[in-house]
Structures are given as structure tokens and as C-alpha cells.
Amino acid sequence: MGVTQFDENTSATRSMAVTILLVGISQTLFLAWFGMMLFLVPLFERYLLALRLKLPYVTELTIAGSRLTVEYSYVAVAGILFPGLGVSGAISYVVRHRVSNGMWSVIWFGFLIGLPLIGHLLAWLSLLHPFSERF
Numbered sequence: 001m002g003v004t005q006f007d008e009n010t011s012a013t014r015s016m017a018v019t020i021l022l023v024g025i026s027q028t029l030f031l032a033w034f035g036m037m038l039f040l041v042p043l044f045e046r047y048l049l050a051l052r053l054k055l056p057y058v059t060e061l062t063i064a065g066s067r068l069t070v071e072y073s074y075v076a077v078a079g080i081l082f083p084g085l086g087v088s089g090a091i092s093y094v095v096r097h098r099v100s101n102g103m104w105s106v107i108w109f110g111f112l113i114g115l116p117l118i119g120h121l122l123a124w125l126s127l128l129h130p131f132s133e134r135f
Helices: 008-013 016-051 057-071 073-098 102-132
Strands: none
Touching: 016 057, 016 073, 016 102, 057 073, 057 102, 073 102
């Protein structure tokens, strides 16, 4: 039994609603990260500049990434977000419903949901790091 071989019993037990829910969760997390980079990081940047703190390199990288996101937000929306939803949905369907080995589904959705979570974690840690040295 190969990895890409279709198995009727395995596919029948996997719900399409769960697949849509998992893709929706990953897209919501990505949108939240995108919104944070677009709106929240510039607010932190103004606040940190007003305090005249020496910023760690990681915080400067997050602010630079936010500036790129603000400057090229139309590219991210038109080029990544909308095609990204379709591509991630199609790959998720194939991995979850057409591949007989369930481990590939776990790996794919771990990547799909884990990547935006790691992005959130790194952005928040880099923004809050300058304040951790003060307290």
C-alpha cells in the first residue's frame, strides 16, 4: 500500500467539515498575524521611538518586516492571501482525503497551523522584549 494510494475506508472516516475547519483556522491565524504586522506593530514602533529605547536586533527586524507589510500590503492581499486560501485548501483536501497515510495529514496541518502561531509568538516576543529589561 503506497502513500498516494486511495483507500475508501480511510477517506470515508475523514470529514470534509473538519478539513474546512482546519484550513479556516490556519487562514484566520494568518489574517491575525497580517493584521498585527499591518496595524499593531506600527503602534508599538511609535511608542518605542517615543521612549527612546535602544531596541534589540530582533525588534528592529520585526519593525522592518512590518514596514514592508504596510508598504506592500496590496501584494500580500492579492498575491498571497486569496491564492493561498485556494492552494492550501486544495493541498489540504488531497493530503487529508486522498492520501491513505494519516501521518501526512498531521504533518501538513501541523505546518499549516503552526507556522502562523510561530509568527505570532516571535512577533509578540520581539515587541515585548525591550520592556522586559526595564522591569
